[in-house]
Amino acid sequence: MANKIIKAIHERRSRREFTDKAIAGDDLQEIVRAGIWAPSGLNNQPWRFVIITDAKIREELSATTHYSHIVLGAQALIAVFLDSEVVYDPVKDQQSAGACIQNMLLAAEALSLGGVWLGQILKKKEQVCQILDMSDRYELAAVVALGHPAHYDQKSNRKDLNHFILKTL
Amino acid sequence: MANKIIKAIHERRSRREFTDKAIAGDDLQEIVRAGIWAPSGLNNQPWRFVIITDAKIREELSATTHYSHIVLGAQALIAVFLDSEVVYDPVKDQQSAGACIQNMLLAAEALSLGGVWLGQILKKKEQVCQILDMSDRYELAAVVALGHPAHYDQKSNRKDLNHFILKTL
Numbered sequence: 001m002a003n004k005i006i007k008a009i010h011e012r013r014s015r016r017e018f019t020d021k022a023i024a025g026d027d028l029q030e031i032v033r034a035g036i037w038a039p040s041g042l043n044n045q046p047w048r049f050v051i052i053t054d055a056k057i058r059e060e061l062s063a064t065t066h067y068s069h070i071v072l073g074a075q076a077l078i079a080v081f082l083d084s085e086v087v088y089d090p091v092k093d094q095q096s097a098g099a100c101i102q103n104m105l106l107a108a109e110a111l112s113l114g115g116v117w118l119g120q121i122l123k124k125k126e127q128v129c130q131i132l133d134m135s136d137r138y139e140l141a142a143v144v145a146l147g148h149p150a151h152y153d154q155k156s157n158r159k160d161l162n163h164f165i166l167k168t169l
Numbered sequence: 170m171a172n173k174i175i176k177a178i179h180e181r182r183s184r185r186e187f188t189d190k191a192i193a194g195d196d197l198q199e200i201v202r203a204g205i206w207a208p209s210g211l212n213n214q215p216w217r218f219v220i221i222t223d224a225k226i227r228e229e230l231s232a233t234t235h236y237s238h239i240v241l242g243a244q245a246l247i248a249v250f251l252d253s254e255v256v257y258d259p260v261k262d263q264q265s266a267g268a269c270i271q272n273m274l275l276a277a278e279a280l281s282l283g284g285v286w287l288g289q290i291l292k293k294k295e296q297v298c299q300i301l302d303m304s305d306r307y308e309l310a311a312v313v314a315l316g317h318p319a320h321y322d323q324k325s326n327r328k329d330l331n332h333f334i335l336k337t338l
Binding site: 034 | 174175179205269277307337
């Protein structure tokens with residue numbers, strides 16, 4: 001068990017190209033369910049989700065980001081929001097959104113799917129909210145693009161561990 | 170594999186009481202290594218870490234939070250920072266810190282350890298930085314308290330999945 005979890009963490013990659021196979025609705029629910037098991041400050045559970053598979057809406061959303069080809073090629077998008085009526089601390093709630101998204105990405109890989117965290121789309125968050133017909137109550141945190149990976153040869157890298165550990169006391 | 174990863178995500182709990190068994194140095198490194206495999210915007214890898222096992226420093230840190238009993242009872246603390254010379258977007262970098270911390274907590278559980286994410290300590294972050302002798306360059310994001318769990322009967326709850334999914338389009 002130990003190794004499988006840590007291996008999954010190390011082997012997760014951002015998948016940006018997908019086949020045209022649709023994602024089962026149950027899998028999308030499973031991914032969101034993994035998301036909500038993230039920790040949150042005071043267990044306030046501030047995350048909200050919009051699941052998008054509709055081709056026309058995906059096309060509209062593709063115009064809101066530099067990465068339109070990913071949005072167009074994905075079989076599903078999950079827009080992650082913070083509920084302004086629930087949040088309590090701007091830093092901790094955004095951190096919790098990050099923990100939630102990481103769970104979602106790990107769950108996608110565990111379901112033989114793949115995903116990529118789209119942050120650049122935040123530059124047009126008002127436009128995204130308009131397309132999704134969301135009220136001001138919900139603040140866009142990120143969009144996750146999902147699909148069946150077209151290939152698995154993504155490379156990534158990290159600096160050496162010693163670069164990150166500043167001190168051991 | 171699929172089920173094991175998702176099961177691990179669902180079964181992670183905040184562990185707040187620990188035995189007095191020390192944590193192996195290799196395990197602490199493994200936990201940080203899991204953290205740095207989080208995604209970050211532009212792969213900027215903004216996280217930095219201070220690993221603390223020294224009893225005197227843990228005692229000093231315990232005075233900086235409401236949760237001093239957790240800090241005192243933990244066998245190790247990992248303080249997570251963002252490097253101000255590397256960050257590029259306040260929202261995305263804090264989200265990435267959250268993804269990093271979630272990886273660390275999942276890795277801890279996978280190593281038969283347990284941990285809890287301490288956010289309340291941010292109220293005294295200047296004092297924490299002073300105790301750890303950190304320059305202004307590093308901004309405290311959270312402290313993770315770690316140990317061998319004294320028990321495994323922690324309960325948690327989440328609202329129903331439908332509460333979180335606002336729309337399916």
